[in-house]
Amino acid sequence: xxxxxxxxxxxxxxxxxxxxxxxxxxxxxxxxxxxxxxxxxxxxxxxxxxxxxxxxxxxxxxxxxxxxxxxxxxxxxxxxxxxxxxxxxxxxxxxxxxxxxxxxxxxxxxxxxxxxxxxxxxxxxxxxxxxxxxxxxxxxxxxxxxxxxxxxxxxxxxxxxxxxxxxxxxxxxxxxxxxxxxxxxxxxxxxxxxxxxxxxxxxxxxxxxxxxxxxxxxxxxxxxxxxxxxxxxxxxxxxxxxxxxxxxxxxxxxxxxxxxxxxxxxxxxxxxxxxxxxxxxxxxxxxxxxxxxxxxxxxxxxxxxxxxxxxxxxxxxxxxxxxxxxxxxxxxxxxxxxxxxxxxxxxxxxxxxxxxxxxxxxxxxxxxxxxxxxxxxxxxxxxxxxxxxxxxxxxxxxxxxxx
Amino acid sequence: xxxxxxxxxxxxxxxxxxxxxxxxxxxxxxxxxxxxxxxxxxxxxxxxxxxxxxxxxxxxxxxxxxxxxxxxxxxxxxxxxxxxxxxxxxxxxxxxxxxxxxxxxxxxxxxx
Numbered sequence: 001x002x003x004x005x006x007x008x009x010x011x012x013x014x015x016x017x018x019x020x021x022x023x024x025x026x027x028x029x030x031x032x033x034x035x036x037x038x039x040x041x042x043x044x045x046x047x048x049x050x051x052x053x054x055x056x057x058x059x060x061x062x063x064x065x066x067x068x069x070x071x072x073x074x075x076x077x078x079x080x081x082x083x084x085x086x087x088x089x090x091x092x093x094x095x096x097x098x099x100x101x102x103x104x105x106x107x108x109x110x111x112x113x114x115x116x117x118x119x120x121x122x123x124x125x126x127x128x129x130x131x132x133x134x135x136x137x138x139x140x141x142x143x144x145x146x147x148x149x150x151x152x153x154x155x156x157x158x159x160x161x162x163x164x165x166x167x168x169x170x171x172x173x174x175x176x177x178x179x180x181x182x183x184x185x186x187x188x189x190x191x192x193x194x195x196x197x198x199x200x201x202x203x204x205x206x207x208x209x210x211x212x213x214x215x216x217x218x219x220x221x222x223x224x225x226x227x228x229x230x231x232x233x234x235x236x237x238x239x240x241x242x243x244x245x246x247x248x249x250x251x252x253x254x255x256x257x258x259x260x261x262x263x264x265x266x267x268x269x270x271x272x273x274x275x276x277x278x279x280x281x282x283x284x285x286x287x288x289x290x291x292x293x294x295x296x297x298x299x300x301x302x303x304x305x306x307x308x309x310x311x312x313x314x315x316x317x318x319x320x321x322x323x324x325x326x327x328x329x330x331x332x333x334x335x336x337x338x339x340x341x342x343x344x345x346x347x348x349x350x351x352x353x354x355x356x357x358x359x360x361x362x363x364x365x366x367x368x369x370x371x372x373x374x375x376x377x378x379x380x381x382x383x384x385x386x387x388x389x390x391x392x393x394x395x396x397x398x399x400x401x402x403x
Numbered sequence: 404x405x406x407x408x409x410x411x412x413x414x415x416x417x418x419x420x421x422x423x424x425x426x427x428x429x430x431x432x433x434x435x436x437x438x439x440x441x442x443x444x445x446x447x448x449x450x451x452x453x454x455x456x457x458x459x460x461x462x463x464x465x466x467x468x469x470x471x472x473x474x475x476x477x478x479x480x481x482x483x484x485x486x487x488x489x490x491x492x493x494x495x496x497x498x499x500x501x502x503x504x505x506x507x508x509x510x511x512x513x514x515x
Contacts, residue, residue, distance in 0.1 A: 294486070295418070295420035295488075296420070297419070297420075300419060321418065322487065322488065323418075323488065323491060324417050324418055324421050324488050324491045324492045324495055325404075325416065325417060325418065325491075325495075326404065326418060327404060327418050327419065337404035337416075338404060338419065338449075339404060339449050340449070341447060341449070343446075343447035344447045344448045344449070346447065347443065347444040347447035347448055348448075349444060349448060351452075351455055352444070352445070352448050352450055352451075352452055352455055353448045353449075353450070355406075355408065355450060355452045355455070356405070356406050356448055356449045356450025356452070359406040359408055359414040359416065359450065359452075360404055360406060360416065360449075362414060363404075363406075363414070363416045365404070368404075
């Protein structure tokens, strides 16, 4: 029923918009419906055709051919719908005709069924468009979208793009349609239609609010942003105007020279700071090795520090060896050779390095400390394989660091 | 520790600081860049193994080390004795000088 009323309402308004009074439009619509109901060869049809021809001639004279053609197209479509609904529901052609009063309870029942029907139609409409429908009832899904697309296409042909887009996308149009239908239903005593309106009007209002309120918010915020931007531009322009004239080239060069001098000083200071930090780091490194050592390099001090950090040498105190044949000596009198330095990785020669380890082991110091810190994984693997290949006794004298 | 391995002699093993002193003295006596590199490498790898070098290069390095060791030994003996290790170092330098001299002599004998 809603579709019928919407079609009727749209047809009436279109006809009125195209030069007919509402009364003429309503009369033509009713006549078109009557014509459709009779045999076209009947006398009534002939009379009606003559009357229609006369009326049309008068309208063409008043509106011109273009508007008349549009009116006929609208009437043609509305008539088809009118026939369908009249045949289906046995209703009068003119939905604005007063409905027979069914009494309080009859009207109340119509209202309830109208409301329930509207809820059902809404739910079915949502279902038909949904993914659920696509999966379980694809034929209904296709029909729904096909009818929507067809309706939109026909609407575009009839109303033009802008009008149809407005009717499709403008939420207030749905409020207008639902409100108009509800009002017509109330006026004609169609309590079924009133029941439909009780559901549809709030629904349309809610939908409109959901769209209009955020959209309004966006528009307001966009407006604020534009205003703020314009204000910023104005402020910047004012600031630019208030600035003093551009400095001369000579002054700019002088400023640049000052800046260069300043940053040169900063860079020099940074270099000095870096050197001081390196000195502090070296001093700290020496503090972590052997205190008071006079002939050990930073690398040898670092190896001593790593040696002292090993659990098996915990509690031992290392000092610089008093003899030329060893690097370190501990508080138990045990002597240590150190082999391996970061420079060895850079000057890598496998034969020479392994040969040096071999000859160290042959010497009579208690431990040979092989420190591979900073060596490449490949170099470490080579040395590890070599040490593993030595006798158990020889391995017992080797302290592995950085393996 | 650093080791100098001379064919026909026991490995000469001293603390790194001692080998660095010797290498620093010998380096100015070398003119070939490859020889200088070998000496730098020896300091980095804690060892100079003469049996891994070709005969000519080994001779040049042995000659330079022998001269440097002799000079260094003399300086250690005649200089102020501030560290007891210096005297010990002078003694072991004498051993190295002997080993290097023997190797050079053998080489000269082999030469036609």
